[in-house]
Amino acid sequence: MGSKIEGSSALVARRDPYEVLCVSRDSSDQEIKTAYRKLALKYHPDKNANNPEASENFKEVAYSYSIVSDPEKRRQYDSAGFEALDAEGMDMEIDLSNLGTVNTMFAALFSKLGVPIKTTISANVLEEAMNGTVTIRPLPIGTSVSGKVEKQCAHFFGVTINEQQAEAGIVIRVVSTSQSKFKLLYFEQDPHGGYGLALQEDSEKAGKATSAGMYFLHFQVYRLDSTLNALAMAKDPEAAFFKRLEGLQPCEISELKAGTHIFAVYGDNFFKTATYTIEALCAKSYEDTTEKLKDIESQILRKRSELRQFETEYRKALARFQEVTNRYSQEKQSVDELLKERDNIQSSFTNAKIASNSGTASNLSNGSNGGSSSNRIPGDESPGDDGTADGKDKYGKKRWFNLNLKGSDKKLG
Structure with missing residues (x-):
């Protein structure tokens, strides 16, 4: 199809998602979902093990569906194309478990390390469900069934509800005390008699067990996809906070009508x-919990909207902080350099004065030792060997610096 996905990076030479899925821009969600199912089944790696082109087509179909099946991403793409999605840092998880033995081993390793990896349902399971050839076991409301399911296989269950139960809502939950990894699936009735995959929940660790659940109530419910933009978060740790609530996505199906509904546990x-x-329950006994859920999810949605605005403010403030931090470093360096230059200039003055004083002291020393009269202080006569100065007694007159400056009546001798 002329496009390529490497890992979870963006497509190269990406085609219009509507063109890839063979649907129009005004197609309904159900029409888009049906088109995706057919193409995903057609190009599924399990059915095209020796066809690299089919594998690329499968990735392109999955990428296109991830855009048009999400209301917000679809709106962004319709208004500004791929650029709007690229600006949001959109990433896509690639199914490693169905791309060959080596990649399956890598997927298992990453899973043990806690790296979130999306895995798809085996093509054989999807095809059997689509053809309506699966065995369906009854699961009445208020009962539970235990079992063991092989890897990449599924056990199907039929849950029949009446009008009152449908209005109150139902809860389907699966628990594995052995901490097995599984998926809980919900299938819709296909017009041709088969069943098409509509919802899936991956098991998550809960204490000493793993569990997954689906609830269908009388209002819009949401699911939290912890793997959403996981790679973008790895590139930008701060995005782990701002994008965390983006994983809260509205479920395509929030309530079920009276009748039989098909669920499956996938190994x-x-x-x-x-x-x-696996257990099926009526939500009637969870009225208080249901109201609390409705309230807390509305709070999360408001908080998500606030965080989107706050992230813009935070990024701007962070950029400004980086700017002033850089200026601080520059100013500090500038001040240090100016003070250093000033010290050098002062040092040159100080060093020159010391040199001059040293020279003067040397001359004075040389003058007294050399006996040169030109270096003597006037009036400061040195006594001769005989105790006289210029033939006079050394006590005959006072030195000039012993003069009586106060007008003493004493006369000089």
């Missing part, structure tokens, strides 16, 4: 079977 372990217990 998502890489090398072994998954043990599980």
Whole structure:
């Protein structure tokens, strides 16, 4: 298809997502979903092991669907194309578990290290469901069933609800005390008699077990996708905070009508079977919890909107902080250099004065030792060997610096 995804980076020579999925811009969510299912099944790596082109097509289809199936991303793309998505740092998780044995081993390793890795459902499971050839076990409301499912296989269950239960809402949950890795799936009835995958939840560790759940209530419910923009967060640690609430996405299906609904437990372990217990409950007994959930999710949505605005303010402030920090460093360096230059200038003055004083002291010393009269202080006569100065007694007159400056009546001798 002339496009390529490397890892989770953006596409090169990307095609219009609507063109890739063979749908129009005004197609409904259901039409887009149906088109994606058919193409994903057609190009699924499990069915095209020796066809590299099919693998690339599968990635392109998945990438395109990740755009047009998300209301916000679809709006951004419709208004400004790929540039709007690139500005948001959109990334896509690639399914490593279905790209060959080596990559399966890498996926298992990354999973053990806690790196979030998206895995898709086996093409065989999807095809059997689409053809309506799967075995469906009954799961009445208020009951539970335990079992073991092989890797990349699924056990299907039919949950039948009446009008009252549909209005109150239902909860489907799966727990594995052996901490198996699995997926909880929900399938919609296809017009041709089969079942198409509509929702999926990956198991997560909860204490000493792993669990996954789906709840269908009488209002819009949300799911938190912890892997959303995971790679973007790795590149920018601060984005881990600002993008965290972006993982709260509205479920495509919030309530179920009366009738039979199909769920499945899919073995998502890489090398072994998954043990599980699945249970179907009516949400009537969870009225208080339901209201609390409705309230807290509305708070999170408001907080998400606030954070989007705050991130813009924070980024600007951070850039300004970086600017003034850089200026601080520059100013500090400038002041240090000026003071250093000033010290050098002062030092040159000081060193020159010391040299001059040293020379004068040397001359005085040389004059007294050499006996030169030109270096003597006037009136300061040195006594001769006989105790006289110029033939007079050394006590005959006072030295000039012993003169009586106060007008003493004493006369000089």
